Amino acid sequence: MKLLTYNFLTSKCIKKVKVGYPLKLNIMEQKVESTNFNPEFIQRVLPRLDWSAIKIAADSVGCQGFPDEINLETSTNDTELLQKLHHLLLEIEVVTGSLICPETNRIFPITNGIPNMLLNEDEV
Amino acid sequence: MAKRPEHSAPPEIFYNEDEAKKYSQNTRIIEIQEEMSERAYELLLLPEDESALVLDIGCGSGLSGSVLEENGHQWIGIDISQAMLDVASDREVEGDLILGDMGQGMCFKAGSFDGAISISAIQWLCNADKSNHVPQKRLYQFFTTLYACLTRNARAVFQFYPENAQQIDMITNQALRSGFYGGIVVDYPNSTKAKKYYLVLMTGGVQQQLPAGLGTEESNTEQISYSKKREMTKNIRGKDVKRSKDWIMHKKERRRQQGNETRLDSKYTGRKRSGRF
Numbered sequence: 001m002k003l004l005t006y007n008f009l010t011s012k013c014i015k016k017v018k019v020g021y022p023l024k025l026n027i028m029e030q031k032v033e034s035t036n037f038n039p040e041f042i043q044r045v046l047p048r049l050d051w052s053a054i055k056i057a058a059d060s061v062g063c064q065g066f067p068d069e070i071n072l073e074t075s076t077n078d079t080e081l082l083q084k085l086h087h088l089l090l091e092i093e094v095v096t097g098s099l100i101c102p103e104t105n106r107i108f109p110i111t112n113g114i115p116n117m118l119l120n121e122d123e124v
Numbered sequence: 125m126a127k128r129p130e131h132s133a134p135p136e137i138f139y140n141e142d143e144a145k146k147y148s149q150n151t152r153i154i155e156i157q158e159e160m161s162e163r164a165y166e167l168l169l170l171p172e173d174e175s176a177l178v179l180d181i182g183c184g185s186g187l188s189g190s191v192l193e194e195n196g197h198q199w200i201g202i203d204i205s206q207a208m209l210d211v212a213s214d215r216e217v218e219g220d221l222i223l224g225d226m227g228q229g230m231c232f233k234a235g236s237f238d239g240a241i242s243i244s245a246i247q248w249l250c251n252a253d254k255s256n257h258v259p260q261k262r263l264y265q266f267f268t269t270l271y272a273c274l275t276r277n278a279r280a281v282f283q284f285y286p287e288n289a290q291q292i293d294m295i296t297n298q299a300l301r302s303g304f305y306g307g308i309v310v311d312y313p314n315s316t317k318a319k320k321y322y323l324v325l326m327t328g329g330v331q332q333q334l335p336a337g338l339g340t341e342e343s344n345t346e347q348i349s350y351s352k353k354r355e356m357t358k359n360i361r362g363k364d365v366k367r368s369k370d371w372i373m374h375k376k377e378r379r380r381q382q383g384n385e386t387r388l389d390s391k392y393t394g395r396k397r398s399g400r401f
Contacts, residue, residue, distance in 0.1 A: 004177075005200050005220040008236040013229040013269070021233060035218075041175035041198060048235055048275075090198075114209050117202075117224035117231050121256050124228050 001115050003057045004089040007049055009115070011101035011108070014123050022053035023108075024100035025060050031093050035086075042082045042089070047072060054088070063088050128287060134253035139184070139205035147185040148211050154187060160243050160320060161188035164281040167309065167324055167335060168239050170197060176238035179273070181226055181282075182245025184208040186217035192241070193218050200237075202226065227262030229269035236273045240280035246323070247284045250291050260298060267302035274327050280304070282323040292321070299325055312339035369394030 011020035051070045058066045065084060075081050099108040099115055106123070109116050129138050146153055170176050176197045180189050183201025185208050192199045199219035203209055209221050224231065227249050249266060250259050270280060286292045292308060299306070304325035312318040318339070326332055365371060372394040379386045 001222075002220045004198070005222065008200070008232045008273075009222075010231050010233055013231045020231075038175055041177075044174065044238075045177060048233075050233065112210070113213060114206075114221045114223050117222055118204070119225070119228050121254065124256075 001094045001110055001113055002090055003061070003092055003094070004045070005115075006057055006094070006099070007053050007089065009099065009117070011099075011103070011106065013117075014101060014104055014106060014119060017101065017103050020101055020103060022050065022056055022102065024102060025056055025094075025097070026100065027060055027094050027097040029094075029096040030061060031095055032091055033093060035090055037083060037086050039079065039082050039086075042085050043076050045089075046076060046082075046085075049085075054085075058088055061088070061092050063092075128285075130248055130251045130287075134251075135248045136204045136206070139208045141207045141210075144185065144205065144207040144211045147187065147208065148215060157187040157243060158191060160283045161191040161241070163311065163320070163338075164188070164241050164243060164283050164322060165191050165195065167281045167322055168241060168279050170195070170239055177236070179230070179232070179237045179240040179270075180219065181230075181240060181242040181270075182248075183212065183219070183221065184243075186212035186215055186219060186221075188241055188243045189217050189219040202230070226266050227257070229265045230273050231269075232273035234272050235275050237278065238275055239278050240270060240274060242280075242282040242284075244283060244285060246282050246295060247286060247291065250287070250294060260294065263295060263298035264302060267299045267304065271303045271327060276328055278327050279306075280325040280327075282325075284321055284323060286321055295323060299323065303327070307334050309335055309337045310340075311337045313337065314339070 006023070006025060009023060011017055011023060014020065049070075054066060055068075058064070063084070066088075067081075093113055094110055095113050097110045099110065100106070101108075132138060147157070148154075168178075170178070173196075178192050178197050178199045180186075180192070180199050180201040183189055183199075183203050184205070186201060189199045189201055189212075200222065201212070201217075201219050202222045202224045203212075204223070204225050206223060209223060212221055226245070246263075246266075249263050251257075252259055274280065284295070286295070296308060304327060306323070306325040309322040309324050311320045311322065322337075324334060373389070376386050376389065376393075
């Protein structure tokens with residue numbers, strides 16, 4: 001699972017969960033695979049990213065140098081930041097680990113790079 | 125007629141390792157899937173030279189995702205079958221994969237995707253595989269959560285195999301109830317084999333027209349169309365004057381007056397020969 005996906009995933013499908021975001025991230029194994037840097041794509045998704053989830057992701061994989069707050073107007077042209085985001089969101093792959101719902105503490109395991117978001121009948 | 129896969133088992137069981145293998149080895153299946161994915165991509169109308177983020181619902185082995193990759197887009201795929209997702213990760217697709225049930229809703233943050241694509245998946249939602257499944261509720265849950273996770277002016281294109289007209293109605297009704305607008309596009313409606321159904325849904329924003337299906341243009345054949353006028357004028361003119369008894373008698377009389385050799389008149393003159401002759 002890439003951290004871009006992590007930034008969009010919620011657990012709001014569970015019954016009675018209101019927000020379910022951001023999920024807690026627990027990484028057991030990760031790998032890095034370099035891909036082509038596409039600044040337009042990062043610029044496009046930038047307004048949709050949630051900065052608090054970015055900070056959680058960056059802390060758990062050990063990427064440093066992300067500002068506490070994001071200013072959308074200045075950062076769209078900040079190539080260094082875009083490059084860092086590209087590395088964080090698209091190049092780091094979580095192979096094993098788990099996602100934890102912040103409200104119910106339900107654990108979604110990640111195996112072989114695929115998060116299991118299936119819910120049991122009584123949770124829907 | 126072949127049995128529909130939805131009737132044999134729920135999707136997470138039907139798409140086992142054997143079935144999943146077909147989607148990476150059988151060239152015919154791959155070809156059909158790619159063709160449908162390309163058409164669905166065409167209907168999606170994504171910006172051409174920009175990279176967008178697309179959700180692939182029922183991504184399976186990632187064949188539809190490959191079409192998106194070729195066009196330079198990022199995608200995230202969701203599927204209920206672990207075996208199919210394993211095939212996808214073996215193929216080393218660029219997109220990210222999630223194991224999930226579409227009937228339980230799309231577990232994404234609001235406004236995440238520029239579009240959604242789905243090839244041969246939503247018909248599975250019309251079946252109740254477990255005692256607590258209610259197809260209408262699952263469809264509604266799916267469409268409302270999907271609507272939420274798309275941006276404004278986004279499109280969602282679903283290729284599907286409806287079992288009957290009621291299924292089409294049920295799916296479109298639930299989709300329209302969830303806030304989408306749009307409808308069904310049928311490609312090649314006059315062909316049994318090539319006929320394909322696409323549900324094209326749009327979120328708010330600028331009102332767009334539903335695209336026309338392929339193979340629906342008027343066929344121009346070489347034949348002249350039937351017109352009633354010709355038939356009517358024929359009746360007005362009456363029977364052909366030539367070769368009637370009167371006409372023959374008149375001709376004979378004229379020959380006699382001219383002094384030419386003419387046969388005698390008899391009861392057989394100007395009569396049709398019998399069929400025996």
